[in-house]
Amino acid sequence: MDNKIDQKTQKALLEALARANEHSRQLQDKREQQLWKKINIPVKLSDALNNLSKNELDKIRQNLGLKNLSSLKKGDLTGKLVNLIPVKFKDILYVLDLERYDMVKRMFKNAGPVMANNISVSKVESLMGYGIAFPGVHHNQKILFMPLELLDIFKEIDGKELETIVRRNTEWIKLTHGLLYYYGVMGASTMNNKINQLTGQEVDLLKYFKVLSAASDYYEQIEFSAYGYQDQRVYDAKKILDEQKARPSVDYYSFTKEQLLKAAEMDFIDRTPKLNNFTRFLLEYYDLTDKEIDEMMLQLINMINLDTKPTGMIKYLESRLEFPSFDMVQELTAKLMELYNHTRMWILKGHTPDELFQEEKRYLKPLPAESFRMGQTDSKLFDIRTGAKIGRNDSCPCGSGKKYKKCCGK
Template sequence: MTTIKQKRTKQWVDKLWPESTYPVSYGDALSKLTKDELTYIRTKLRIPGLSSLNKQALIEALVRLVPERIEEETIRYWDRERWTVIQKILNGQGRWAKPLLTVEQYDYFRYRGIAFPSTVDKTRVVLIPEELMAWFRAKGANLYNKGIAVRNTEWVRLSAGLLYYYGTMTVEQLAERVSALTGAAVDVPEFSGVLREASEYYAQIRVDAGDRVSHSRVADPEKVVGEQEFRAELEFYPLTKSQILKAAEPDYIEKNQYYIDLVRFLRAIYEISREEADCLVEECAEAAMNGLSQGEVMRILSDSLELPDEATMKVLTDKLVLLMNSTRQWVLKGYSPDELSALRQRASVAEESAKKADVISMETRRKIGRNDPCPCGSGKKFKKCCSG
C-alpha cells in the first residue's frame, strides 16, 4: 500500500524532474512551470510589463526576452562553480546526465530560465533549451570572463567564511573586510549583486533586510547586531585568511577538543551512532554560537535523549559548559567566552601596570617611568624599587 508520505514524495519528485524530450525547445521547457513560477523568473530578471499576460503569452515573451536579461541580471555575478555547471551541460550538447546539485541549486538555474531538471527516457538530467544553447555558443567567447569569475569566487568564499565567525554584517562591512583580505578595492554595488545571487545558490549566505547579510545559521540577526553594538569598543576577532576560507566550506562546523569529547561521551552513555552524536553536538554548538543560555542548550539534548542519573548528569553538564565556553559566538564578535575573558584579563593587567607607572614626582611634578631613577634616592630604577 502506498502511504500518504510516499505519495507526497512522488509528487515532489515528479515536480522537480518532469518528463521531457531531448533536445528540448525553450517554450516546452517553460511550459512545465506554473504561471507563478514563470512570474518568478520575470521578477528575478527584472523584466517589466508582462504582469497582465496569460501563461502562454508569458512563455512566448520569456522565450524572447530572457536571453536579453540573463547576462546583466545574473551571469555577470557567477563564480566558477556555476560556470562549471553550465559548461558540463554545454559539453553534453545541452544535456547533463547524473547531475549532483542541491534542490536549491536546481531551482536557482530553473527560476532564472537557464537550465531545467528533467526526466528523459527514465533518466534524470539537466537540460538547456536549444535556443539558449545557440545563444551560449554565439556569445561564449565574450560571455565568460575568467578574471571576473575568479574574483566573484573569492568574494563569495571570503564572505561565507567571515559570516560563519561574525554572524551578520552589512554589505559595506563585508566589502571592507574582503578588500583588506584581497588587497584590492571592492566595488560595493557589484559586490552586493554577487552576494545577492550567491545567497540563492549557496546555503551559507542569507541576504536580510536593510542591506545586511547573515550566515544561514543565525537565528536572530537583530539580537546579534544589538549585542555587537553593546560591545562597540570590542574589535572583531582577528581571523586569518586560511581560517576564513576553511569556514566557507558547506556544512562546516568548528570542532575543537571539547566538541570531540562531548561526542565521545554521548556515544559512551547512549546507544547512538557517531553521526547521531555529532548531529546533537553540532546543534548544541550552533545554539552556543547564537548566544543561547546553558539551560536552553541543555533542552536541545533533553528533547532527543533521556537525561542520565545525577552523577552522569554532572559530568555531561561540565562537558557542555566547556563546549559552550570554547565556542565562538556571534554576539561576541567571533570570540569564545574563554577568549574574551582572557582578553579582558590581559587588558586589566596592562591597565594596572600603566597605573603603577603613572607616579608623579613631588619635586619635578613629572610622571615617573618604570625605567626612570626612583625618586626615593636609592639609585635603583623605579620599577625595581618603589613601584610595587
C-alpha cells in the first residue's frame, strides 16, 4: 500500500514538475518574442524606445535615477527619455567594465549592431535597462544595437580616460565577486576596507556602489541586501553573518589578488588537492564527463556552504550515481569528509574547518563519518565507522549526544 502511495505521489510530483517546466518554457518563449522584434538599421533612439513596454521604460528610468517621471504615460515617458538618456550617457559609460565596454566598442565600429546569438537574455535585458543597447532582429539574425545618437556620444567620450575607468571598474567587480565567492556575505564597510587594501587606493563609495549595482544587474553573481553585499548562492545572509560574528578572534582568510580574480569567474571551482582526490576517486568507479564532474563539484561546494549535512550530500550523490557496494560507500564517505573539512566556508570567513580545528576546538570540529542509508531497497541504517546497525533510539554517531531519530535520522 505504501509503495502504491509512493508511486502515485512520485507520479504527481513528476507531472507537476513537467507542468512547471512547460510554463517556464512558455514564459521564456513569450519573453523572447517581446525582445526580438524586426528592426531596420540604423535606428534612432526614439524608435528604439517606442518598441519597449511601459515596464521596460520604467526600468531605464529607475536605473538612471530619473525622478518625477513615474506618473507619466508611455508616450510622454518615451519623449522624456529620448532627451534624458543622451544627457546621462556619459555616466552610464562610466560604470561599464571591460566586457560591456568591448561590446559597446564593437557596436560603434559596426555603426550600431552586433550579433547577439551568444548573449544571455538577462544580459540583453540589463543592457537595455540602462539604455546602452537594444535587442532586435535584422535579416533574420538576432542583434544588439546602439541608436545613432548614442553612437555619436560614445565617439566623443571614448578615449584614455574612459579606458582607465573601465579597467578600474573591472577590477572592482572581479575583486568583489571573488571576495563574496569565499566569504558569502560582507557588510558595506568591511567590503570597502578590503577593496581599499587590495587596490592600494581609497575607493569612492558612491562610484563603487553605482558600478557594482550595474554589474549585479548584468552578471547576476551578487546581490544587495540589508546585510550588505552577498553572493547570489547565499540563502540566509543573517545566519552566515551571525556565524562569522560568533568567532571574533578569527580574521578573514587572506587571499591574494590573483586568487580572488580567478574566483570571480562564473561557476569557478576551487580545485584543492582534496577536491582533486575526490574527483579521481569518482572516476575510478564511474565514466563521467568533465561537465558532469564539474556540476557535481559545484553542487557539493554549494551544499557545504549552505550547511547541508553530509547525509544530504551522500543522498545527492546517490541521486546521480549508482553505488556498487557498501565498502565503496564507506570509502566515498571518508573522501567526502576530507573534502568537507578542507573546503573554504562562508561561515569561517574563507577558512577551512581543518585550518581552524586546532585553535578553535570548542567552536568547531571536523565532521565525523555519518550514517548512510544504502538506497531505497535496504532499510538498515549503518554506522559507517563500524558497519553496525543503528537503532532509532541509539545515540547518533555524529557525536551530538542526541538520539539518532532526533538528529541525522530525521
